[in-house]
Amino acid sequence: MTQADILSGGFAEAPQQAARAFRACLEAMARPGRIQRIEGAHPPAPLSPAAGAVLLTLVDSTTPLCLAPSHDLPAVRQWIAFHCGAPLAEPAQAVFALGTWEALQPLSAFPIGTPQYPDRSTTLIVEMNALSPPNAVLTGPGIEDRQPARLPEIDSLIANRELFPLGHDFFFTAGFEIAALPRTTEPEAL
Template sequence: MNMTTVAELPAGFADKVTSAQSTFRSVMDAMARPGRICRVAAALTAPSPLMPAVAAIALTLFDHDTPIWLDAAIAGHRDVGQWLKFHCSAPVVEDASVASFALIADSAQMLPLERFALGSNDYPDRSTTLILQVESFTNGPALELSGPGIRGTAELAATISPDLVAQLACNRALFPRGVDLVLVAGSEVVALPRTTRLTAKGG
């Protein structure tokens, strides 16, 4: 069995403070303006199959107090778990319902949203933020977004399944409970908080 040593793991941020601050601003901007494509400018080598922006978000938001759940497509790469533990001190858990964050590379096989932590009416923040890698923000089915942070409506064509769109509608109905979703395509991010309404454009 080949074991990756610490020295062989991809490095973290070259400039930790500046890169973390920049990434944090990008994620917060995306959460405040659902549907808006925001760029994560931090340059780093991500362990496969993580996209650069996902790795940057992990280095910025994950720590020893944030249990992480990995889908099978990511968990199958041992280097990712080692990298997260080394750079973030983040524990990797097998139970999605106790995860603060979930990293998902295979949307077709992702768990139902109800399997993740949904928070409670008293503590809605005790929920999972899902970070989902997608192929594109422009080549998927056209969606219309509305809700807090959106003036009127916004449009998005992310490559997510109709089933996930339907699940997000159910998730929105749970407010203040529910999960938040961050989509990542390469170095770009789009946030879909639990308050955002998604409908098929023209539907």
């Protein structure tokens, strides 16, 4: 990866592109399982454009980021260092975590918040091959009836729901697509 590659791939017009990318994140978190398009980032592989956009939109020097082994690569590190400036952290300190589902295990290493501050939990950005076809159906806040979704695994997400109001919140990313699953969502296998 050349120096030029590291310096490129961020938002060209940060305020406007970050605003659009955030709206995709907001819609995703507000309507669990529903797929949103998120654009503007061109990060180095294996980081997806969607995950790159989430990082550019939400992560900075105040938010320790845990890179799972799948994404703990020099090119990814350098790109994040240049564009986000996020300190890399162990799971226990992570405000955000990034990686494939397998590489992020065990989830129990990431904070789930405290009874007084349930918001102090890790948000996990899970890179997927694709966000379809659905293998689960979701219910809960943000969902009018039932929402089909593709999840990397179902049992541990059911267990996460049991922790409410504590727990992890997830973004699932693939290509230019993003979906989310907050701790309130109840997944069920299709």
